Amino acid sequence: MxxxxxxxxxxxxxxxxxxxxxxxxxxxxxxxxxxxxxxxxxxxxxxxxxxxxxxxxxxxxxxxxxxxxxxxxxxxxxxxxxxxxxxxxxxxxxxxxxxxxxxxxxxxxxxxxxxxxxxxxxxxxxxxxxxxxxxxxxxxxxxxxxxxxxxxxxxxxxxxxxxxxxxxxxxxxxxxxxxxxxxxxxxxxxxxxxxxxxxxxxGKAAEDGEEPLPAAGRTHAVNLDAFGPDSELGFGYCTEFLLRLQTSKVDLTTFDVNVIKDYLDSVGESVVCFREGSIVKVHVHTRKPGDILNKCQTWGEYLTLKIENMTLQHEEIIKREAASEEEAPAVLKKIRKPLAIVTVASGEGLAAALREAGADEVVEGGQTMNPSAAAFIEAFDRLDAENILVFPNNSNIILTAQQAAELYDKSRVAVVPTRNFGSGYVGIASVDHGCKDLQTLAEAAAEAAGSVVTGLVSKAIRDTLKDGVDVHEGDYVGFSGSEMLADSPVRSEAALALCEAIGAAEHDVVLVFAGSDVDGDESEALARELGKKYRRTEFIMNAGGQPVYDYIFVLC
Amino acid sequence: MTPRTAAKYGYRLISMPYSIDGVTYYPYKDTDEEFDFHGYYEKLRDGVLPTTSAISEQQYIEYFEPEFAAGNDILYVHFSAAMTMTFDAMHKALKTLAEKYPDRKFYEIDTKGISIIGFAIANEVGEMVLAGKTVEEILKWAETEVDHYAVYFFADNLKFFRRSGRVSGLAATMGGLIGLRPIIFMNAEGKMVSIGTEKGRAKAMERLANTAVEIGDDVPSYKVYIAQADCPDLAEQVAELLQERFGGKLDIDIEYVNPTAGAHCGPDSMGVCFHSKRR
Structure with missing residues (x-):
């Protein structure tokens, strides 16, 4: 022919x-x-x-x-x-x-x-x-x-x-x-x-008769017992769907399917995503198919959907292969979190605040108790993430964190050298979880954290004269770093004087973390007072619940 | 657009619903002039997250049919069609009604905005109606002028916009905790787009006022609208910033963000709508 x-x-x-x-x-x-x-x-x-x-x-x-x-x-x-x-x-x-x-x-x-x-x-x-x-x-x-x-x-x-x-x-x-x-x-x-x-x-193929081809499809007997009440969702769900883009939600002529692809890449693995007319075909492995379905529905509606628990099927195949071979190759990649954040704090109050800002693991430690590299590594292991950002929040802990990062080879780890709680909090809250490059993330977080000024209010435990401030036992003192800046028998007065001394007026935003001894009425009254005094600065009051420091001011 | 303004122009209002704990509310529908905005936004501050929904084909028929039956044509000035499924139902309703009332005409103006742009344009249209302009003249005006009403705004707490997922370009950060406020505008397609952030509320408000200077088009000749989600003090501050920049010559109208739009932006959000060179 x-x-x-x-x-x-x-x-x-x-x-x-x-x-x-x-x-x-x-x-x-x-x-x-x-x-x-x-x-x-x-x-x-x-x-x-x-x-x-x-x-x-x-x-x-x-x-x-x-x-x-x-x-x-x-x-x-x-x-x-x-x-x-x-x-x-x-x-x-x-x-x-x-x-x-x-x-x-x-x-x-x-x-x-x-x-x-x-x-x-x-x-x-x-x-x-x-x-x-x-x-x-x-x-x-x-x-x-x-x-x-x-x-x-x-x-x-x-x-x-x-x-x-x-x-x-x-x-x-x-x-x-x-x-x-x-x-x-x-x-x-x-x-x-x-x-x-x-x-x-x-001309070697069978003549093109009209008899139908063998029916596609097979019945796949899945043993549901392979995923029991105590099983771990190691592999997530294989999620496939056809999404019909809706004109009520997107502009079909300008909509870029990469928006969906980028989103899927940030939340899943084995992503295949392409568009044909107004239909988008998606294949993704994820631990949270619901999140993806909700998100993708903001662009269109579903034509078909298939979600399968891959752990279940993985167990099945392992069993099947184990029956015929000595050992099944364990090559399926687990779905790992793309980015996780580890930080350090002492006390549940501040730890909770850091978690709210986006920290996944808070290692216990601080000025008096520096965590070991092993404590970091245990945290890394628990997270099992592709990329890990570490915020040590104390100058004595930075090196340990860096050492742990170097020792660890199961994830990419970068340390943002934050020296106190405030800079750690600001750095963590500013992390863009849509960005996938660890180095870029670390640099951006370091920049956000770098300009932060922290001031603290605490109770004096003895009389002293420091930096020209006459401190009386039982008074409230305001200080920043090692510099004593204010003293007053009234807590709010000390706080106001401290804000003045550290230049709150020159900052756009001041975060305030009220300690465990401060009740809500008092902190709110202080926030109002500060708001009146500094019209151009925004004070964001948080219940930090920390011991020792009645107020932590974070100027950013 | 409250029932009082609607009555002034002879408008009929189509109420977009919101739901709290499974109960659906149709704001303004019962000509309830005294909607308790403060009470509503206080609920949102206390953690209530209302949902909003489209209205059905049947509801649209109920709104439109009496007008057609009475021999009236309809001009529908509505919020951005790019933001909702609602207008699918509207088109279906119109198709059904067209068979029954083949001689009646339906016109629409997509304000490509929500809340305050819609309000500004509906007011302009209302004034033209009162001045006796024809529907053709009004549509011709809208064709060019809709894109000359810009709105720039910011939300105080991003959890509302995050949940509604209707703003593109928002960075996936917890920046709200540290006072970062994304500045958002409605683009010429009628969609919300974030164009960067400002640190702190004061800077965010200045950004709104400065934007009015940058892209404003003969701003003092037109009414300026400020939308506020239960933060009148802040709205006053922005009004001051605007007056400073335009020599005190502005006619500024401060209005509440309606509860349905408010469910998406959350309390203490605010925005400025002004006549502009572009969106």
């Missing part, structure tokens, strides 16, 4: 044969699943995806090639399952884009469409990983494009050997494959499809 151009009929036959070939080999592809990937078996997922495309296109065999390719692509979009299925649907979306508006395609046009497929598939994935279906497609399309083939058979003649070769190379690119001694399953599924398509061109 020497096919110079293909039309919709030929292309439909190719699709159908590709689907059939994958259908016949899907168990083999499934067996390549080294990842105990809970979002289904790759062979099944890819087969259900392409099968859905074939069904959508079946009525259009007499239409233009572009039209049929587009229908197939839409069908795959709606039917896409799992990561590989989603990527496969993108490959065909790329092909459809390349063939758009054409009635027939010659070798050059088909090659162009395949290049669109490469582009589209890479764009669909937030962090493209080499050694997967993506690489297999890219390598083979590059080779076939350069082959100079003048027939479609010739094109596939160049494509298929490189696809096989690239597939063989995947373990060199992806260590988990090497470890398990297999090639990439998605790439292998893609090869099956390409072989089927080539067979159709060569």
């Amino acid at each position: 020497n096919t110079k151009t293909i039309d919709s009929g030929v292309f439909y036959g190719m699709l159908r044969a590709g689907s059939a070939r994958l259908g016949a080999n899907k168990t083999t592809v499934n067996d390549l699943n080294v990842f105990p990937i809970p979002d289904g078996d790759t062979g099944d997922n890819m087969f259900m995806t392409i099968d859905s495309g074939v069904k959508s296109a079946s009525g259009l065999k007499g239409a233009g090639l572009g039209e049929l390719a587009s229908a197939a692509s839409k069908g795959m979009l709606l039917g896409a399952r799992g990561n590989s299925g989603v990527i496969l649907s993108r490959i065909f979306a790329g092909i459809a884009r390349g063939l758009d508006g054409l009635d027939t395609a010659d070798v050059a046009a088909f090659d162009h469409a395949m290049q669109c497929a490469v582009e589209e598939s890479y764009n669909a994935v937030s962090n493209p990983v080499e050694g997967t279906i993506l690489t297999v497609l890219k390598d083979s399309v590059a080779k076939a494009g350069k082959s100079g083939a003048d027939s479609l058979e010739g094109y596939f003649g160049a494509l298929l050997p490189e696809m096989e070769a690239s597939l063989e190379r995947t373990p060199d690119l992806l260590p988990v494959l090497k470890e398990a001694g297999v090639v990439d399953s998605g790439g292998s599924g893609l090869l099956c499809i390409a072989q089927g398509m080539s067979d159709a061109l060569e």
Whole structure:
């Protein structure tokens, strides 16, 4: 055969044969699943995806090639399952884009469409990983494009050997494959499809009868007991949905799907997200699918939804594999919190304030009791986060925190060298949880914390003369750093004098943390007084509940 | 827009509901002039989080049909369609009614704002109605003028906007705890966008006043509106800042943020609406 151009009929036959070939080999592809990937078996997922495309296109065999390719692509979009299925649907979306508006395609046009497929598939994935279906497609399309083939058979003649070769190379690119001694399953599924398509061109595929393909889908017996009352949600939920963007919520002409993609990246893993017209397809692994669903509903409404507990399926697969093999490779990555914050405080009151500002772990410690590096490391372990920011809040603790950060290799850790509670609080509250770069975060937090001035009010325990201030036992004293600034038998008077001395007027915002001995009426009266005296400064009163210091003033 | 202003212009009000603890309220609907704004915002300060909802096709029919049945056409001046699903229901209602009343006409002006922009524009439209302008003249005015009413505002506590998720560009910080106030405006699409933060309330208020100077267009010739969510003292301060900048020549109207919009911005939020070169 020497096919110079293909039309919709030929292309439909190719699709159908590709689907059939994958259908016949899907168990083999499934067996390549080294990842105990809970979002289904790759062979099944890819087969259900392409099968859905074939069904959508079946009525259009007499239409233009572009039209049929587009229908197939839409069908795959709606039917896409799992990561590989989603990527496969993108490959065909790329092909459809390349063939758009054409009635027939010659070798050059088909090659162009395949290049669109490469582009589209890479764009669909937030962090493209080499050694997967993506690489297999890219390598083979590059080779076939350069082959100079003048027939479609010739094109596939160049494509298929490189696809096989690239597939063989995947373990060199992806260590988990090497470890398990297999090639990439998605790439292998893609090869099956390409072989089927080539067979159709060569006339080797079964005649295009109207009998239906084997029904897609399988019943997946899940043992619910695998996730008991005490089980840990180690792997989160595989969450997939189709979202129809709503004109009442977004402007379809200007809406950038990266808004959704960026959001998903900040809260989940294995993100695949792309848009087709007004439909957005999402695949994400997350611990909190509800949060994602609520958020995404601000952009549209759901067409389909699937949420599966991956821990449950993981247990299942481990069991299944353990039955046949000695040991199952534990390669599934746990979903970790993208960013966690560790800080130091003594006393529950200030610890609670720091938690409210965004701290995930508050290590007990302070001036009199410096925590050890081990205490930090235990906190890091409890958090199990990709990135950790540490706010030590005391000059004697900064080095320990830095040492702990250096010793720790399970997360990226950066220390923001805060020297007191106030700068720690301001630094933590200013962390932008939408930012993913730890260094940028650490620098921004250090800058926010750096300009902070702290003043303290406490009760004097003996008479003394310090920095020109005559201090009487039992009086309230106001000081900043080691400098004594105010003394008064009345607590609020000491506080007012202290604010004056540390220059509250020059700051836009002053945070006030009232200690455990100060009742709400007194602190509110002080806040009113301060508000009247300093019209341009905003005083934010908090019940800090700390011992020893009746008031902590944080000027920022 | 309260029932009193509505009566002045002969408007019929369509009430957008809010709910607290499962009970839905339709503000102003019973021509309740004395809505207890302070009591409402005090509840929000005490931790109550009201929800808001769209109104249904049936409700729209109930609002529109008596007018069509009486042989009237309708001009609907409404808040930003980009912020809500409500207008889907409105369009469905109109489709249903069009079959029954094929000769009646429906016009709409999307103010591309909520609360105070809507109020400012509805007032202007009302004045034109009183002056005997035709609907064509009013629509022509709206076509160009809607984009010349800008609103800039800030919220005191971001938990309300965070929950409603209707502001884009908000940094994911706890900056509210340390007095950072995102400055938000309604863009030309009728959506809320944050354009950076100011540290402390005083600076935030100055930013609002300065923005009126920067992008204002012949501000003293038009009424300036200040919206406040139960913080009249702050509104007075902003009014002072504005008068300082415009030589005391402004006609300033200070109004409460309606409870439904207030459910999204929270108490002690405030904004300034003025005639501007752009949104």
